[in-house]
Amino acid sequence: MILYAFIFIPIITGTLIYLIPWKGIVKVAFGLQMGLMALSIYNFVYIRLNGPIEVVIGNFAKIAGISLRCDTLSATLLMLTAFIFLMCFLFGLMDKFMNNLFVFFFLTLQALTMVIFLSGDLFNIYVVTEVSTIIVAVLIMFKKDSRSLYDGMLYLITNIAAMTFFLLGLGFMYKIFGSLDISIIGAKMFDIENARVLAMPFAFLMTGIGLKCAFLPLFSWLPKAHATPSAPSIVSVILSGLYVKCGIYLFIRVREMFLPALEMDDIFLVIGILTGIIGFILAMSQKDIKMILAYHTISQLGIVLIGITAGGEYAYYGGVLHLFNHAVFKSLLFLSAGIIISKYGTRDITKIRGVFRRMPYVSGMTIAAMLGITGAPLFNGSISKYFIQSGVKGGIIEYAMILINLGTIISFIKFSQMFFGKGLAERIHIDFGKKAAVTTMGLMCLLMGMGGTLVISGIINYRVSIDILEYIKKALVYFVSLGAGYLTYNKYLKKTKFIKEGYELELSINGIAISMMAFFIFIAAAAYVIL
């Protein structure tokens, strides 16, 4: 019964807000978010104590009805959704653009994201993802600026094309298995004798999911959509902090479903490493604040993918923990970038200077987020990276992780240039809502870092412990990389044309479609070869 509340309360409240002209709507929505946060914490505790719940809407048989299934992973992601939306509403408490239509879209997006995390049926996921793609595209072009129209259109067409691949894959799965329920297919997967028949649906499904998760050849839509110039910054926060998590969640579920018969972890590991590397290379050469953060999202998603597919319990849970950490600090970075952009009026990182003097509070919290994302000790990024690295001891993967860390540090050194310097010297006043949101998230970074083992033990009921010696070794590696990155950047890279001019990987829709076909053929061929 609780699961229904998560879905229906935001939608009904949003519809009523849209249809009835109220005055204090944002405060009502904010109160609603507090209620949802409390409900999601209660739900998580309940599932942790009693095991997963499963409900079929309308009490039909599971094979033909829409089922909702909530286990610990879903419950934690629900808590994350409620938390990030709460922060967004706190941030925008006194903003002008939150009129009825915007709040309606936002609350509906929240309900749809919760349905994606809760649903146990693949077709349900397809329908809800398509509707949320339409809503996100409308939110991107909410201010009808000429640049955001192009970005919204690109986002809409590429994501709908990917979902149509997914739909065709679902057709194959229905033909083979007779049902589209995740747990039923997972159980029937053991009975497949001739696994070659699974190659085509796997390729179709993975092409659709791969575009939503921004894997290697398919990420060109992401920077434009997340860093669009005239969207309000909370839209970028929701997209980059929360909505890409749906893609990774789908990847986890579909991979788990196919695991008895077909396993392509090695290929995805390579894709993850390449994605991580290309992410930070392109991030280093951007001049726009939001573009750097958006390319970073690609890199961090590569790290999550490495964690999930590297094999072994530690790396898997490290990957999932990195998902949550990334949500927290990327949202914090986008929020503070939004504050900086609105106070400075420009988005160019070479022109912004002296933020530390003017807004010491916000810059303190931003530095906390940066320490988190690069994996400084005592912050949350280091815990998840530690777990991933301890699962892949030795070999190329560990060096790849260190390389990606180094690249992240370099690009954030470039990002942090805007803190120093003179600029104009007066203090800026920032309103209460924004400060509160930013503080809470900064504190979450710190707390999740210091209490990392408690968090994981709480989530997965698995007693993990951190080897102190290993941790100190990782901390030393971190400081060495910090020094090396600083030196490399200042002495060498600053002068290269690559960083000064900026380089963009611009693919039009034709390019994205060709890369989708190439990815599909590659995965299908690899599946045929393996089986």
Place this chain on the structure above:
Amino acid sequence: MNERADHSEILEDILLFIYPLIILFGIFVIVTGVTQSGGGFQGGAVLVAVLMCRYLVYPDDMLGLNAIKKTDKIVLILILVLGVGAILIGFSNLPQYIKNIYNMVIGILIGIRVSSGLSVIFYTFADIEGGD
């Protein structure tokens, strides 16, 4: 003479004859969607055809756009309330005839919603193209 040119009398007469049949067919598809194929979506799409016929005859007159928008919003609330209410009550324990009535009511509401939604879309496009 120019009026005759864009206001074709053959078209008007034929459409005057046909449109009650289209409305009847649409309502038939909606109402018998409970047991046969059809249902709310299909019937709603058929009902929009009447509005398009009228647009073909009189391109400059938008019939009752505000009323359609209001109907849209009211029916949306009704569908949400009925749908959520039915799920929360525990739908499958009710006797069969209530289920049939429920199906038909939801079908009719969905038909109204789809037809009003599609006609708003159609009027928006017609307005953009015609007003240019």
Place this chain on the structure above:
Amino acid sequence: MTEINFINAQNTAIVIFFIGVYGLCARRNIIKAIISLGIMGGGAILFFLSVNRGPDSMPPIFNGDSFVMADPLPQALVITAIVIGVSVTAVALIMFIAMYHKYGTTNWLKAMRHRIEREDE
């Protein structure tokens, strides 16, 4: 003459789908991209409808006689997919009209160039 077994609904659906993907890959007009999305959707829908359906299946309307009935579950799923296709087409067309007024072109590459030029506004 031997029976041609490979022209059935499923292979046709896959061919239609890839024709849609080709249209998305190789044409520069925005309206053609939107049409290709519709074609891709049509291919996927045809695939869904043809599951579990032989040449002599009856539509699932009557109340059970001794003939083979087509599967009603994918037909319910497909109605949802069709409605989603219609709404996506409507939203994409409205966005295209707004974009045409701002950029004045229906060509992707020219629009991309304009977008890059206006980057520094």
